[in-house]
Amino acid sequence: MNLETLSLIIVLAPLVGAIAAGLLPLSRTAAHRTTISGVFIAFVLSAFVFYQVTILGHAPFADGAYTHTLYQWLSTGGLSFEIGFMVDTLTTTMMVTVTFVSWMVHIYTIGYMKDDEHNWSDDSLGGRNSYQRFFSYISLFTFSMLMLVMSNNFLQLFFGWEAVGLVSYLLIGFWFQRETAVYANMKAFLVNRVGDFGFLLGIAGVLMYFGTLDYQTVFSALANTPDEYTTKTIEIFSGTEWSVITVICILLFIGAMGKSAQVPLHVWLPDSMEGPTPISALIHAATMVTAGIFMVSRMSPLYELSLTASSFILVIGAITALFMGFLGLIQHDIKRVVAYSTLSQLGYMTVALGASAYGAAMFHLMTHAFFKALLFLAAGSVIIAMHHKQDMREMGGLKKYLPITYWTSLIGSLALIGFPGFAGFFSKDAIIHAVHVASDGGQAGATFAYYAVLAGVFITALYSFRMFFLVFHGKEHMDEHTREHLHEPSWVVTYPLIALAIPSVIIGAIALAPMLYGNYFEGAIVMAEGRNAFPAADFHGVLSFVLHGLMLPPVYLAAAGVGLAYFLYGRESAIPGQIKSAFSWLHKLLEEKYFADRFNEIFFAGGSLKLGSFLWRIGDRNIIDGFMVNGSARSVGWFSEKLRYVQSGLLSQYAFAMILGLLFFLVWFVHG
């Protein structure tokens, strides 16, 4: 079978599963078997395509092409908008990561959702097939994400972009009986729409200046005649000429800020934890939120032409990486700690993009996908064991009840904080190195970003091990009933944990050489002259990288973070409480998440409602209806009142008026 057909099957297998589980009256077993098979097929074929394209270096499609058109979506004004695939090393990396994590999450879901009917009230039909519905949604998500990463044009990218937004909406609001869940899903969709608003304008800009939405045409135009595009300007505010490339890059990046939850569009991600845990792992950690990172990497030929946009990205990423990390320090909900950690790590990836280290960003994206999915699923395992309690203050000492969860969590946490040799170590050090190089190169904002990501390492270690110690060590704070029933969940939960723990350890060491220093992304990612922080000559083997890393500050910052976490939370201690009361204003600031939600609620949501209400009451009802429409009705009434006097009832007067009228029309027609 050729790869044209295979790539189509990769996309359609999860879709078929989603439709079957969602619309056909399948039993629970049939539903999860269908969807898991679909995703499994997608994974195996993705791995095959990965082998062909990335390992063997074959071009996937006929005649050595990397893109392949499926069908024409529409044509208008001489332009053709098409649906098709672009499969290169960047795509295959995403395909394998997405389908593998999704496959694990599917299996895990069997265990997590098995008693879901208890989450629904008796008067609701919602719980009757919620199990099947959930599987349908996560398969639909896999389809959407694959459409996004495999697209060969901006139109389909936007389709995937919004489709993952839709599924995220459906899944965050999965337990739609809960007021908080249906609030969070609307918020997530709307905040993402703010990003998409910029993204769509960016796409419009691409179409206007390149005359096509096809990636390859755009990229080759940029490669062949870059000057033609870098010199073009657009006047957005009168009197200021902006580089077209910068405008397009920033508009597209606004979309990425929505999807990848960068400040100030980050507000939806913590609330998205209202959804069931498997989707927190799949969507809000491993895949959908990486869409923005992927998109910027894909557009590297564009971003490399605008240093202004790169610096903008760098600063946004640095702010997110540091300040979202702080928020993780004070959360009590186990999932929210992981959520803020995700925000912070997405900030790291964004920083890498800003420093033109697209390879490092993709590298971290991949390692993060494994260990963050692992951490989320481990948190879910704890939540199952705790009978769906998520407050860490009610946990503690779980180590002896949940050994597999304990050890896999430890692996995930070590990978996250960058313990030497674990996956996160390589990717995070690479990002810090890239920012350092950019800072030395004098890029605007890079020095700030460098210190932000360094400080972030300490914070990451602190909140990660705060959570780890609070959950697994120390005194047992749960009630008697919960304690009695504490036990490791079944194999469908623990196997995925183990399966994710393995790459969390080894994937960094394996991928380091090709992804950073090799030509892994050659042809897929473009770097401008002098922007490559990882020349092949600098590479002297994995071991040397690790040893070199041991001489740099991040490792010690991470160790200090773990040490402080142990000191504060590893044993029963009153110090955290004392710190909290001593810095109550700071605690308040963090608790209120820098007042971002409050501000949005009052200013944007409240302001829109006030504006709408004003326009409706004053504009529509008073001025247009009250004054103009009903006013003219009244004046007609007044006029007819007067007109009654003209209706004298005398035939002669009527005839006279008629003749006058006819004369008037006659004159008008003859002379008109």
Add this chain to the structure above:
Amino acid sequence: MFSELPLLSLLIWLPIIGGIWVLTQGKDDESSVRPIALSVALLTFILSLGLYIGFDLETANMQFEEKHSWISNFNIYYHLGVDGISMPLIILTSFITIFVVLAGWEVIKDRPAQYMAAFLIMEGLMIGVFAALDAMLFYVMWEAMLVPMFIIIGIWGGPNRVYAAIKFFLYTFLGSVLMLIAFLYLYHKSGSFSILDYHQLPIALDAQTFIFIAFLLAFAVKVPMWPVHTWLPDAHVEAPTGGSVVLAAIMLKLGTYGFLRFSLPITPDASEALAGFMIALSLIAIVYIGFVALVQQDMKKLIAYSSISHMGFVTLGFFIIFQIYQNTGSLSGAAMGMEGAMVQMISHGFISGALFLCVGVLYDRLHSREISSYGGVANTMPMFAMFAVLFAMSNAGLPGTSGFVGEFLVILSSFQANFWIAFAAAITLIVGAAYTLWMIKRVVFGAIPADKVETVGKLKDINGRETFILASLAFMVLLFGIWPAPLLDVMHASVDNLLNHVINSPKLP
């Protein structure tokens, strides 16, 4: 095989005569009324597909033309024909009518014969409006169409139906009187009532401006454009479900169709001169009305305002063409804007129709349109909830649904005219999603509130008939979202021709 049949006449007169037949049936046997009405609607739809099958994509000329002398003293002809602009609208009309008949199936118990007849007759008249190539014929159909709608609102409407019906009638009637005067003037200039002759008529800019304004009043009321839109929410709120569906899905398109058939080709210079004004009105409709929709408490009002906002994209796409041409020097972007606007017309027909049918489903059960009367409907009506969310998402312009296509093309093309126009239009991405999803959140999601256990808690999910209606519309919404090419392909020749004519028209002093 279709070329010998007077297909357009059949499409006009079959539902009208069918409607009259239904009326006569109603007197003695009400049970036969519904099947007859449905068969007439189905047959009309199947016949209308003949237009698509026999349509020649290559030509911009009128097809399926019929021309007979009607009032020879005044050169008035019974002249019919379709091109790529009107053909999709005719099929939309015949398609929607099926579901209007089905939607009233068990629900309309009061005088069903008259009800069904009114819709069938209206269907014929609306098809007549789209097919007419003679201005007088157009005018007669245009005005006659008001009567059944007036009756539908006035008889089967809500408590405030008389106010709404009269407001509807006066608003639209007053607008169209000026159109008649414009026709008389054009007749005086050309000695003919042929619309195609008008297209070739050289007219000075001053006169064009007057004609444009006369047309504008007629069409702007129908679209409706801000600020002559306030009749629509009232009419929708009072109209029965079927009336709202026809109003939103088809009647609004008569106004935008008028711009394409009359304003732009007859008065191209005035259109260009006033394009900025029209764009401003369109953007006000998109943004201002979007915010107004946000605060509505009545579902039908909310959807009505949403319709006005979405129709703003249609008028924006029509009048942006001059600026795009000026900026880019090519007709490519202009064609994209105009075709996007036309796709929006069709797509909005499905989506707004579907949304009003969804409200109708709820209204039939609890007899309330207030958002606050509901909450947690998904608990008792999961099937319904699925469709409601689907149509809400397409109303919010989600890619993969037809609601996306038109907005996407119009925003893409307006970027070529001016960044800020595209910026303002794209605000709908946020506001449109906000009002639609907020309504869905309050109506469909949530737990069943304690005070609504007896109402919402006892709701029955949609039955087979309702499922069929909503599934058919969902199919169309998804089909044209995933593969809009067939819809656009029929438009290309006519749009190119129209753009060439409008933009390259020789100017008179």
